[in-house]
Amino acid sequence: MLYLSIESSCDETAVAVVESPDGCDEFKILSNVIASQVDVHAKFGGVVPEIASRAHIEAISSLTYKALSDASVTPEQIDRVAVTTEPGLIGALLVGVNFAKGFAFSYNKPLLGVNHIKGHVAANYLCGKVDTPFVAFVASGGHTSIIKASSYTDFETVGRTLDDAVGEAFDKIGRRMGLSYPCGAEMDKLAANGDPKAFKLPAVHMKDGSYNFSLSGLKTYIINLLNTAEMKGEQINREDVCASLTKVICDSVIYQIDRVLKENGIKTLLAAGGVLANSHLRAALTEYCGKHGVTLRMPPLSLCGDNGAMIAAAAKYEYEAGACSDMSLDGKPSSKDDWKSY
Ligand code: KG4
Ligand code: ZN
Secondary structure: EEEEHHHHHOEEEEEEEOOOOOOOOOOEEEEEEEOOOOOHHOOOOOOHHHHHHHHHHHHHHHHHHHHHHHHOOOOOHHHOOEEEEOOOHHHHHHHOOOOOOOOHHOOOOOEEEEHHHHHHHHHOOOOOOOOOOOEEEEOOOOEEEOOOEEOOOOOOEEEEEEEOOHHHHHHHHHHHHHEEEEEEEEHHHHOOOOOOOOOOOOEEEEOOOOOOOOOHHHHHHHHHHHHHHHHHOOOOHHHHHHHHHHHHHHHHHHHHHHHHHHHHHEEEEEEEEEHHHOOHHHHHHHHHHHHHHHEOOOOHHHHHHOOOOHHHHHHHHHHHHOOEEOOOOOOOOOOOEEEEOO
């Protein structure tokens, strides 16, 4: 089966052609192309939704035909079309959804809307069979979720951020330190040379018995620290800030993941999302899982950020479970927590 999959929920237009036989867990990524808008948004210090929508419109048609030509596949040969429908920037989502609808209608192909967070988790399916049930941890620029999954398609969100996402906290603190958007990758490098104990920072996990996170207090705390130092004419070591910030995030993530795994008797963890490119978080999760006999799956760095192939992987199992969309398919800025009936 050949999937054409489209992702446009934020600031990357991404299209992939992925081959996967029905009833089998093997995938071949024939093409996976991305038109990044990072440079366009960098001068504003974050994503400008209207500019993102326009840039998607400009990119999507030629990018789709590039994905097809890189895969040496014609539109007629595509078996199924998949597209991210939620959650994300509504104007950006609608570009992908309407293009996918047009493509599916013109070539008379089945169409399926895919949840973006499910897509991030599915980046792991591309790398081999996964044991179920599993716990998934997704951290990106817009989302921070802990999910209990009883199968590849039945997901229940059990924890989330109540305010800023992990990537958003990195980006906003990084911007205050004068780094260029998106700041996560550069902060990862700075943290490697800093002292993680230089600043005593507040934890980001909720202490109310939930599996939730709250990052806005930490973000404000660090921005105040930077503002106060600037007012006093003092220098703050950026490496130390990044190392301390990364450590407190890693500690809180491990704290909540440990609780979810133990309280639900689950021994498999799938981590995903742009922030999982973070070398310190990858090392912390690897160390934790090694010590606790938990099987850890993380996508390679090339599949952590937004991409089209992960949407195809999620769509495959949804199609095989009987899901299909029609021409009333629409984008949605937010998503529900219980995806059983998706
Ligand atoms: O998944 P993604 O590409 O897009 C969204 O769905 O949001 O994630 C982008 C986020 C940005 O906030 C970026 O700063 C963060 O991932 N990121 C990182 C690293 N690489 C990207 N955060 C921490 N460390 C990294 N190495
Ligand atoms: Zn994403």
